[in-house]
Amino acid sequence: xxxxxxxxIVIGVIGSDCHAVGNKIIDYVLTENGFKVINVGVIxxxxxxxxxxxxxxxxAIIVSSLYGHGEIDCRGMRDKCKEAGIGDILLYVGGNIVxxxxxxxDVHERFQSMGFDRVYPPGTPIEHTMVEMKEDLKIN
Amino acid sequence: xxxxxxxxxxxxxxxxxxQILNTWETGxxxxxxxxxxxxxxxxxxxxxxxKKMEKAKNEGITLAQPRAGVALLDxxxxxxxxxxxxxxxxxxxxxxxAYTRLNRYDECEVGIEESRKVGRSLLNxxxxxxxxxxxCRRVLEAVNVPLEARHGTPDARLLTEIIHxxxxxxNEGGGISYNIPYxxxxxxxxxxxxxxxxxRLVGIYEEAGVSINREPFGPLTGTIVPPSTSNAVAxxxxxxxxxxxxxxxxxxxxxxxxxxxDVAAIxxxxxxxDEYLRNNGYNDCVVTTVFHQWMGGFPADEAKAFGxxxxxxxxxxxxxxxxxxxxxxxxxxGIPTKEANCEGIKTTKMTLNLxxxxxxxxxxxxxxxxxxxxxxxxxMIDKLFExxxxxxxxxxxxxxxxxxxxxxxxxxxxxxxxxxxxxxNNGAVRYLKFxxxxxxxxxxxxxxxxxxxxxxxxGREVGFQMTVDDIFxxxxxxxxxxxx
Numbered sequence: 348x349x350x351x352x353x354x355x356i357v358i359g360v361i362g363s364d365c366h367a368v369g370n371k372i373i374d375y376v377l378t379e380n381g382f383k384v385i386n387v388g389v390i391x392x393x394x395x396x397x398x399x400x401x402x403x404x405x406x407a408i409i410v411s412s413l414y415g416h417g418e419i420d421c422r423g424m425r426d427k428c429k430e431a432g433i434g435d436i437l438l439y440v441g442g443n444i445v446x447x448x449x450x451x452x453d454v455h456e457r458f459q460s461m462g463f464d465r466v467y468p469p470g471t472p473i474e475h476t477m478v479e480m481k482e483d484l485k486i487n
Numbered sequence: 488x489x490x491x492x493x494x495x496x497x498x499x500x501x502x503x504x505x506q507i508l509n510t511w512e513t514g515x516x517x518x519x520x521x522x523x524x525x526x527x528x529x530x531x532x533x534x535x536x537x538k539k540m541e542k543a544k545n546e547g548i549t550l551a552q553p554r555a556g557v558a559l560l561d562x563x564x565x566x567x568x569x570x571x572x573x574x575x576x577x578x579x580x581x582x583x584x585a586y587t588r589l590n591r592y593d594e595c596e597v598g599i600e601e602s603r604k605v606g607r608s609l610l611n612x613x614x615x616x617x618x619x620x621x622x623c624r625r626v627l628e629a630v631n632v633p634l635e636a637r638h639g640t641p642d643a644r645l646l647t648e649i650i651h652x653x654x655x656x657x658n659e660g661g662g663i664s665y666n667i668p669y670x671x672x673x674x675x676x677x678x679x680x681x682x683x684x685x686x687r688l689v690g691i692y693e694e695a696g697v698s699i700n701r702e703p704f705g706p707l708t709g710t711i712v713p714p715s716t717s718n719a720v721a722x723x724x725x726x727x728x729x730x731x732x733x734x735x736x737x738x739x740x741x742x743x744x745x746x747x748x749d750v751a752a753i754x755x756x757x758x759x760x761d762e763y764l765r766n767n768g769y770n771d772c773v774v775t776t777v778f779h780q781w782m783g784g785f786p787a788d789e790a791k792a793f794g795x796x797x798x799x800x801x802x803x804x805x806x807x808x809x810x811x812x813x814x815x816x817x818x819x820x821g822i823p824t825k826e827a828n829c830e831g832i833k834t835t836k837m838t839l840n841l842x843x844x845x846x847x848x849x850x851x852x853x854x855x856x857x858x859x860x861x862x863x864x865x866x867m868i869d870k871l872f873e874x875x876x877x878x879x880x881x882x883x884x885x886x887x888x889x890x891x892x893x894x895x896x897x898x899x900x901x902x903x904x905x906x907x908x909x910x911x912n913n914g915a916v917r918y919l920k921f922x923x924x925x926x927x928x929x930x931x932x933x934x935x936x937x938x939x940x941x942x943x944x945x946g947r948e949v950g951f952q953m954t955v956d957d958i959f960x961x962x963x964x965x966x967x968x969x970x971x
Contacts, residue, residue, distance in 0.1 A: 363594075470784075
């Protein structure tokens, strides 16, 4: 199990966020579906995601945030990727990424302008993300 | 200092205290413990958490308490007053933000500053340490009911000093329950010591005549945790708190969803905690209970969310819990607006009022469920005493390492992580994989049998896919995650 499609994905929960349940399920589902999953776990700074991506030559990074501080925690991540020589890596973010109920279009735009390729609203199942990721990575 | 479950000496306590108060500038404001106690004594009885809980228990009433906290002091006060005046909250919280929980007070400063600039809270709670004792006293003085700090802080020593100095008379947390579900790499030995400090501080206030309530965090990871696992942790933390001189203890449980099992869990928790305290020589503790409305994934549809909230309120009332922690219709998307929070409280209070005076009567089913939960809990706690050679703190550290207690879906690397739960055919939470949990053969067989009933009904193998389906089921509108 794992790595049957040859693609490597770094996953984790960013910042001071300790929500582990979704993280364990994303790990389980992606692995079941043939991805090689590098899980940096909860309470992970940007550097942990990026270092793991560099070390494993990863194809994408999925950042999760459930506790509302995502807006502060995700700033500058694209620039840090560039500095690390992986400026073009696919960068996804999802979860409850801001504090409280805000207009989704605004939140989406805010994170896209931070350099995230795909931004997912609360409650998006990983199966949905996976379909779009397979498109982006050109997996049939 | 070596870890054991012994009341700290004054030398030990005041030695550590000096260092703690220097970890952030607001620590200076609480240096004079006698003055802090004097202020706490001036808090009137109706704003004392321990007294209000004991009164509710004696009267057979279930109190309602929301969660709430924002970055700025004035906004926080406005929020709490709204929940008190419009929502009718019986008890108030201050939910502490996630940076404070990791002692990152400089990041809190950034959050406070930016929240001021953009006019909305960028922190997910109230940064109590940064606001200091003056700020925290302003919060207490602005409300008319007892205040509790609710957080998830492995090292809450400075926060605890500040809130009690400010007259907040309850603190949630514990050396296990605020570590395993909230931290990745903090040892249990460390957090037990740090919470012994918090409990000893409460003991000092008690000895000076100020009642302060302590609440081990019941729901743990909030994700289909079997009742006996969370009850075992709650009782262990209650015993360790009592050793440091805590007298008012509220043990907690997070709703699993099957009515009989939920009622059984609260009843088992109350009586078994009383028993363990008595048997270990702590004869003057007042034990009350808290029931947490469903802590897992919520439906995004607000009307459906109200259904979940009402259901939890009804169960809390029928179980006879002393208080219930309230969810909101915004649960699926994160932190609620104050209006949504208020609606959650009103829904809860309405349901509690309708059921006041009624409790679920004893039945064969309920009796069996209570007996199972107690027997499972006893297996775990007694094993901790055994491997700690009679010392519960040592036993707890060893026990987590060995998987004697094993909390599902926990982020901590100090958790064994081999136990897996799933629902049975009636939605009660059972043990699917036991890991190293020291159950008797009878208890294991009972769990296996219950899960096989479900497997047979659904025509599939008993396995982890059931667990995954169960985690998302309530969000999708049902309790048991049936195959689609």
